Amino acid sequence: MKSIILRAGTRYLAGLLLLFSIYMLLRGHNEPGGGFIGGLIGSTGFVLYAIACGTKDARSALRLSPQNIAMAGLGIALLAGLMAALFGDALFTGQWLFIGDRESGDYIPLSSVLVFDIGVYLVVFGSIIALVFAMEEEI
Amino acid sequence: MSAPADPARKPIGGLVPTALAAGLFTWFATFLPEVAAGEVVRLAWDWVPSMGIALSFVFDGLSLTFALLISGIGALVFLYSNTYLAGYKHFGRFMWFLTAFMLAMLGLVLADNLIALFVFWELTTITSYLLIGFGHETTNGRRSALQALFVTGAGALALLAGLILMGLEAGTFEISEILAQGGLQESELYVPILILVLAGAFTKSAQFPFHFWLPNAMAAPTPVSAFLHSATMVKAGVYLMARLYPGLSGTDAWIWTLTIAGGFTTVFASVLAVKQTDLKQTLAYTTLMALGTLTLILGQAGGYSMTAFVTFLVTHSLYKASLFLMIGCVDYGTGTRDADVLGGLGRRMPVTAAAAGLAALSMAGLPPFIGFIAKELAYAGALEVPSSVLLVAGASLAANALMFAVAGIVAFKPFWRPAGGTETPRTPKEAPWPMLFGPLLLAVLGLVFGLTPGLLQGTLVNPTVIGFMGEAADPKTLKLWAGVNVPLFLSLATFVLGFLLYVVHRAFRAALNGMAPALPNFDSMWDKFLDGLKGFAAWQTRVIQPGILRVYVFATFTTVLVAISGTMIVKGAVPAMPDLSDVTWKNWALVALLIVGAVLTCLTRSRITAMAALGVVGIGVAIIFITFSAPDVAITQLLVETLVIVLVAVALLRLPTLRLEGDASWRPLDAALSAALGLTVTLVLLAVLETPLDLRLTEYFEATSWPEAFGRNIVNVILVDFRALDTFGEIAVVVIAALSAYALLRTTSERKDV
Numbered sequence: 073m074k075s076i077i078l079r080a081g082t083r084y085l086a087g088l089l090l091l092f093s094i095y096m097l098l099r100g101h102n103e104p105g106g107g108f109i110g111g112l113i114g115s116t117g118f119v120l121y122a123i124a125c126g127t128k129d130a131r132s133a134l135r136l137s138p139q140n141i142a143m144a145g146l147g148i149a150l151l152a153g154l155m156a157a158l159f160g161d162a163l164f165t166g167q168w169l170f171i172g173d174r175e176s177g178d179y180i181p182l183s184s185v186l187v188f189d190i191g192v193y194l195v196v197f198g199s200i201i202a203l204v205f206a207m208e209e210e211i
Numbered sequence: 212m213s214a215p216a217d218p219a220r221k222p223i224g225g226l227v228p229t230a231l232a233a234g235l236f237t238w239f240a241t242f243l244p245e246v247a248a249g250e251v252v253r254l255a256w257d258w259v260p261s262m263g264i265a266l267s268f269v270f271d272g273l274s275l276t277f278a279l280l281i282s283g284i285g286a287l288v289f290l291y292s293n294t295y296l297a298g299y300k301h302f303g304r305f306m307w308f309l310t311a312f313m314l315a316m317l318g319l320v321l322a323d324n325l326i327a328l329f330v331f332w333e334l335t336t337i338t339s340y341l342l343i344g345f346g347h348e349t350t351n352g353r354r355s356a357l358q359a360l361f362v363t364g365a366g367a368l369a370l371l372a373g374l375i376l377m378g379l380e381a382g383t384f385e386i387s388e389i390l391a392q393g394g395l396q397e398s399e400l401y402v403p404i405l406i407l408v409l410a411g412a413f414t415k416s417a418q419f420p421f422h423f424w425l426p427n428a429m430a431a432p433t434p435v436s437a438f439l440h441s442a443t444m445v446k447a448g449v450y451l452m453a454r455l456y457p458g459l460s461g462t463d464a465w466i467w468t469l470t471i472a473g474g475f476t477t478v479f480a481s482v483l484a485v486k487q488t489d490l491k492q493t494l495a496y497t498t499l500m501a502l503g504t505l506t507l508i509l510g511q512a513g514g515y516s517m518t519a520f521v522t523f524l525v526t527h528s529l530y531k532a533s534l535f536l537m538i539g540c541v542d543y544g545t546g547t548r549d550a551d552v553l554g555g556l557g558r559r560m561p562v563t564a565a566a567a568g569l570a571a572l573s574m575a576g577l578p579p580f581i582g583f584i585a586k587e588l589a590y591a592g593a594l595e596v597p598s599s600v601l602l603v604a605g606a607s608l609a610a611n612a613l614m615f616a617v618a619g620i621v622a623f624k625p626f627w628r629p630a631g632g633t634e635t636p637r638t639p640k641e642a643p644w645p646m647l648f649g650p651l652l653l654a655v656l657g658l659v660f661g662l663t664p665g666l667l668q669g670t671l672v673n674p675t676v677i678g679f680m681g682e683a684a685d686p687k688t689l690k691l692w693a694g695v696n697v698p699l700f701l702s703l704a705t706f707v708l709g710f711l712l713y714v715v716h717r718a719f720r721a722a723l724n725g726m727a728p729a730l731p732n733f734d735s736m737w738d739k740f741l742d743g744l745k746g747f748a749a750w751q752t753r754v755i756q757p758g759i760l761r762v763y764v765f766a767t768f769t770t771v772l773v774a775i776s777g778t779m780i781v782k783g784a785v786p787a788m789p790d791l792s793d794v795t796w797k798n799w800a801l802v803a804l805l806i807v808g809a810v811l812t813c814l815t816r817s818r819i820t821a822m823a824a825l826g827v828v829g830i831g832v833a834i835i836f837i838t839f840s841a842p843d844v845a846i847t848q849l850l851v852e853t854l855v856i857v858l859v860a861v862a863l864l865r866l867p868t869l870r871l872e873g874d875a876s877w878r879p880l881d882a883a884l885s886a887a888l889g890l891t892v893t894l895v896l897l898a899v900l901e902t903p904l905d906l907r908l909t910e911y912f913e914a915t916s917w918p919e920a921f922g923r924n925i926v927n928v929i930l931v932d933f934r935a936l937d938t939f940g941e942i943a944v945v946v947i948a949a950l951s952a953y954a955l956l957r958t959t960s961e962r963k964d965v
Contacts, residue, residue: 104842106927112850142946164935185931195942199949206956
């Protein structure tokens with residue numbers, strides 16, 4: 073699509089969508105959101121970019137091939153699940169580390185669950201983009 | 212498979228499996244004193260404890276006999292292969308396959324758990340498939356491998372069913388416990404269990420009528436055949452029957468099935484063995500004969516039979532491995548295996564000739580070889596059978612006499628017959644020592660065990676027989692001279708008959724060849740069976756998959772409709788009209804929006820309108836989720852809806868315009884189906900709403916998601932924590948689907964470019 077307005081707008085919109093998708097990913101454990109939704113939003117941004125500027129530009133902006141992103145996501149999710157084995161728990165049991173003071177609520181929670189969610193995010197993100205790019209290029 | 216192209220390249224890697232097999236053999240041998248003392252060693256690890264499945268291994272007389280044969284002959288076969296296949300381009304792969312095969316076989320014979328046993332059983336099926344099909348460049352190699360896989364694989368499925376039935380009936384999957392508690396013979400499930408288990412055993416051990424795959428398995432390289440036929444895979448079926456003997460034997464069904472199948476196979480196979488001219492092929496049929504004999508013996512129930520079983524098992528493994536390896540040496544040295552061409556090799560290949568001679572004398576059952584003792588015991592066993600003495604003794608006599616003749620054809624004729632006019636492809640020369648070591652050692656062992664039968668007696672035979680027969684065990688003594696008795700007369704008759712058969716074997720072969728067209732050929736029947744199967748598959752594919760999308764969609768939805776509405780009618784589940792008084796005008800507006808969207812999608816002819824209308828439906832559904840406070844689902848719905856519209860737009864808007872007129876006659880039918888389906892689903896939902904919701908899980912997740920998983924969004928906590936394994940499976944599916952779709956689109960575009 074050769075629309076200069078769409079193209080100019082998309083550059084900002086895609087960035088915003090990506091940022092928003094990460095926000096959705098991170099808040100997912102307590103508020104609506106999470107890896108699946110985050111991944112969908114993030115891929116929407118790139119799909120928009122691909123429609124406005126063409127898949128060639130979108131691919132070079134992405135740098136990595138979407139299939140590899142999806143595969144990496146699957147690997148990360150698996151590793152997050154395997155982390156439980158280090159602590160002697162059943163597979164995919166969440167492992168938590170709280171930095172700071174839990175009593176006052178002033179702390180940063182780190183968890184294997186978040187790593188797993190990042191894996192989910194990457195899988196959804198990569199898979200959808202791979203599909204859309206392939207269809208755009210094929211037809 | 213011919214000799215290697217470049218024997219100069221000596222692979223070192225092959226020494227690792229050789230050492231492994233030798234090491235295992237030594238380790239197994241350390242169990243001998245304990246087992247000889249009547250102890251049973253058990254090693255067990257939990258595998259799937261919740262289902263009573265353990266990785267347990269047992270060392271008793273039977274498993275140790277097999278383990279020693281497998282690892283011992285394995286070591287010699289590896290050593291042999293190092294030279295025989297040196298320089299062969301897939302040497303490394305071959306060694307890996309063979310090692311995997313050996314380990315699977317060891318697992319099979321040592322396993323003390325039915326499920327573990329089955330897993331190893333299938334591993335031997337798969338590894339032997341890889342080995343038989345090793346020369347996959349040839350059509351014959353591929354066909355033989357597939358045939359072996361299909362026949363033994365089908366049998367294995369039956370076996371799995373039988374083993375599960377047996378485990379359920381006994382209440383445990385541990386074989387030793389099942390056998391100890393006994394009583395399977397009185398169970399109602401005994402006959403199905405017996406049929407299923409024997410189906411597995413008979414296919415694996417190539418009993419008639421499943422015998423046809425075994426001779427074809429000759430497509431494998433010679434060391435594989437030696438291993439497969441002497442100690443391992445084909446004996447797995449016999450092993451299984453022996454292992455389960457205390458639990459399943461003794462009934463009329465057992466006795467007669469094994470007697471008839473074994474007796475027929477042994478005679479049939481030894482006749483066919485005489486018919487062959489390829490030495491390897493001849494030996495393949497004699498393996499069938501040996502398996503038949505072992506089955507026949509297992510059908511019986513006396514102390515002589517059981518002693519004969521173990522003795523003949525060891526005897527056969529020794530001479531068969533030796534002879535196969537010897538034929539490999541002959542092939543290696545002369546370039547041919549044709550019995551009619553070979554002759555006068557004795558002077559050129561003295562060591563090979565010696566090995567062949569010793570092994571063949573044991574095979575022919577002549578004293579003072581172990582083969583003689585085994586044969587005497589088998590005859591003694593045949594005289595004490597509960598089925599028919601005439602049948603068992605007659606079958607044994609016929610098979611043994613034919614075996615005598617075959618021993619002459621395989622090991623006497625090529626070496627000591629005056630060389631004929633025909634030249635062999637290569638000038639005969641002796642094979643290198645690593646190839647001679649194995650056959651010679653095994654052949655000499657046949658003589659050693661024959662001269663000192665006590666060696667086998669105490670260590671392996673007695674513990675095995677006691678394992679079979681329990682307290683009532685009556686292991687007979689292995690001796691070279693048992694006095695003048697009926698078995699001795701039968702032996703003498705065997706020698707005379709065998710010698711006569713050897714003298715007239717060419718005429719006999721010619722007569723058999725003349726008769727051959729009149730007899731059913733199972734190998735070609737197998738081909739016809741496969742053709743029929745393929746034809747049926749093609750026919751039903753044409754019917755079910757005509758390649759027209761609307762037919763698929765119509766069939767799918769009709770099936771769903773019939774399944775759901777049929778169930779509802781049968782169950783009489785007609786819901787009452789719901790109370791609509793508390794539905795607000797906002798909800799009604801939403802319903803109206805959805806209906807308008809759906810109707811518009813159906814009626815419009817413009818693609819862009821259809822997509823927009825479909826989008827309306829999707830967003831309407833998302834709004835419903837929001838109204839009923841499920842923001843996560845609503846967001847997902849909205850985003851998926853957006854992306855689907857994009858995908859559909861990419862695809863649909865660029866398709867050529869299709870004419871719809873041709874389909875007009877279908878439209879009323881489509882409309883009726885959609886309406887009926889919509890109505891049914893609505894009724895189902897109403898019926899579901901009538902039953903009280905089970906909130907136990909919801910309450911559990913509500914209560915535990917913060918204290919246990921530190922998350923306040925239950926939906927996401929369930930996804931990434933409580934049910935993370937499910938999610939992992941799902942994202943794996945997403946990746947696979949995306950990659951497959953990607954690959955599919957790529958291939959079509961590449962095809963277009965060409």
